[in-house]
Amino acid sequence: MVQIKIVKAPVPDYANGVNPVLTLTENEQSYTVYVGKKNASGEFEKPSVDERIDLFQKLGRTCRQSNFKEFELPEEFCLRATLAFAQGFYAPRLDNRDAKSFTVPEAVKEDFARVNGHMNFLRDLINEHAETLTPEKLAEKAVARLQESAASVGKEQALTVNVTKFEQLLERGFVGTYTVGRGSQNKPCLVEVDYNPSGNPEEPVVAALVGKGITYDTGGYSLKPSDAMSTMRSDMGGAALMTTSLALAIASGLNKRVKLFLSCAENMVSSNAFRVGDVISYPNGVTAAVDNTDAEGRLVLADSLILASSANNGRRPEVILDAATLTGAAKVAVGTDYHSLLSFDDQLVAKVFSAAEQTRELFWRLPLAEFHRSQITSPYATISNTGSVTQSAGASTAAAFLSYFVEDYQKGWLHIDASSTFNRRGGPNLAFGATGRGLQTLARFLVEL
Template identity: 40%
Template sequence: MSNKMKVQLTHEPAAAHWGQAKVTFQDDQAIVHLSKGDELRQIQQAARKLRSQGVTAVNLDGQQWDLDKQWSFAQGFATARHIADIHWTGDEAMRTELAHRLECNFFARQLVNETPENLAPMVLAEQAAQWLTQIAGDKVSYRIIEGEALLAEQWHGIHAVGRGSERPPALLELDFNPLGDDAPVSVALVGKGITFDSGGYSIKGSEGMLGMKCDMGGAATVTAALGLAIKSGLNKRVKLFLCCAENLISGHAYKLGDILTYKNGVTVEVVNTDAEGRLVLADGLQAASETGAGLIIDAATLTGAAVMALGTNYNAIFSPQAELLSLTQVKAAQVGERVWPLPLDPWHKDMCPSAYADTANSRAMKGGGAGGASNAAGFLARFVTPEANWLHMDLASAFSDSGDSLWAAGGTAHGVLTIANLLQD
């Protein structure tokens, strides 16, 4: 007899069940009773319920398990400590796709859930590069710019944010090129890789700091998305930039009132050292722009304002191009993920004024004040070439502090499938 519990789906009503997700048990199997509404959400909640009851291995059984339903179950069944033990159903192509998703999802979750002590900036850069090299072999090349070498190449934002730590900041530049040396770069990916965020001198309270190992969720998301796209047969040149640093306090740390001069000449007054993500992304977006890529995508756990606006079930998206926002919504829906556009107008660039520099990195008020997510996107827009299509994803749904009815505590990898789907377009 298999030690995996069989799980079946039915649209028959449950005579008796417990909790909101309708799950009943019969012999050695669990039956998920679906009702009208969001079936994928119901399945994910049912998976969380089963996991919370100590079920650790399942066999998805029956004809109703399509790709999206199986993946929704996997999302709810995962935990911070273990990869989901699921026997998939369906044809070989479906099972292969699910296995690829699970591997890449687990890679992202592991990175996000790793302790800050173990995941130094250089470790993050190296692990991402090594994992992608294992997938794509000699189609991947990379270099890591570390510590003081960042200044020589004018990556002042990453250096400033990371210089307070004993462990140096780093920029990973990775090139996936299946087409040959002269191939144009189709897409450039940029990820925020703050391996721990104390807030710097604008220090966070303990409650707000506890989960800040998740602040490299953007780097994990774009890396896992590229890995999944490669596994799915990606045949275009993509460059990846991870902006890696620890935001800590020391005698070497950057301070409020400092002014950073970026490679493109933009000067930035630091009015909040806890608005550090946009400072490192500014370097990454300039590097991405230099590739000539027609599409630039960045992902970051950037603002609490995005969470306040959308909650933790959606990722916020921003772009100057309305068509790209619409495409992203379609691509997210195709893989069962949720995104929602927030405003980004040209005048958002000027919403963080400074008397001493071209702009400040925020506004000197809690959370950056009203419209904080859009103002952050407006800041980033200063560092993107206007010729490129640009998508900024603020990952409001990348991390669950304590777990809920949909997600276990820790990283969710919500956003990986959306970006991977965009890469395949």
């Protein structure tokens, strides 16, 4: 058992003559972590909260890459530090992960197990290969996790689930999910979950969550190049994030009624796949021209957003949140360290930022204005699934498309372009693959509703 030791002092002068926030000195029994640095005057300076989180995540990553098999964290590690270490320690390969373990401080053991367990589920789900994680399998795993979380707090009966499979999608008007998914042998489905801890069927629904569950995205006939396609098993990250956020909120004591809708499909090329130039007619009266089959996420989300808009016993819930790995434009704007927020509702954005401030997860607001709704015009339909002006703001026009399927879209609706879901390059803090970012923020947001 290797012990982690914390020293609240600057790095000793003998450590290569530098004073970074993180330095490890290693022997056969322990790692010593110097939590401190010297400022320009040579005085001791305590790291900021964000620096400490970064430090402990780097520590976990370093420990993962070492040859030691077991680690013991010091008792002074708080929950946040322990979670940071654990997420740095995480490995996407199960055969690598099982060989190593660490012991956490007794004081945070229960809370750590709850949060870290959901975090690992989220990352494992996004990292799973599309060969095994088909649309129906995604639905199955999402429901199973929610049932497990509800059972952990004695609320098994509070969960009601309905999964509409391929044959019934058109009957129920879920035309976007049907159209995008019909070209694959792994057929699409739409998941509806109602978490109602009161047991009262007339209980108001305070929030409806919507997630994009594209388990693999070739781009369809607007085919992606191989490099862009190689990580597209993660295109269901929005569905995974929303599912796990609700699951963690339930396990953390959520006492309000919340519904969840997941549009699950594969976007493949076949003789039965949808085509550029097709027009989809949605049951709310909106028609959408398909000008790019690789802009499929908004087409499937439309079904779930229509459902969400009447999820409160036929009326609109107070809050509608959707999450999707929707655009490359969001990644160009903010990189992959931030999730992007787009909304007409300043107060709702402020509430999400408030939750993010407490969890230290990174979100950035991108613009969404009325004029963006006029930048997706089509001569053949109400709207196009791509921008219709030169150099349009891709993340903003994608959100504008979604607004056509949200009742009273200017109030109580927020779209998350989940640009920080997946890290295609491993780094000093996190391994390659799913990041788990956003989970703690959204779960806290739900609990605090």
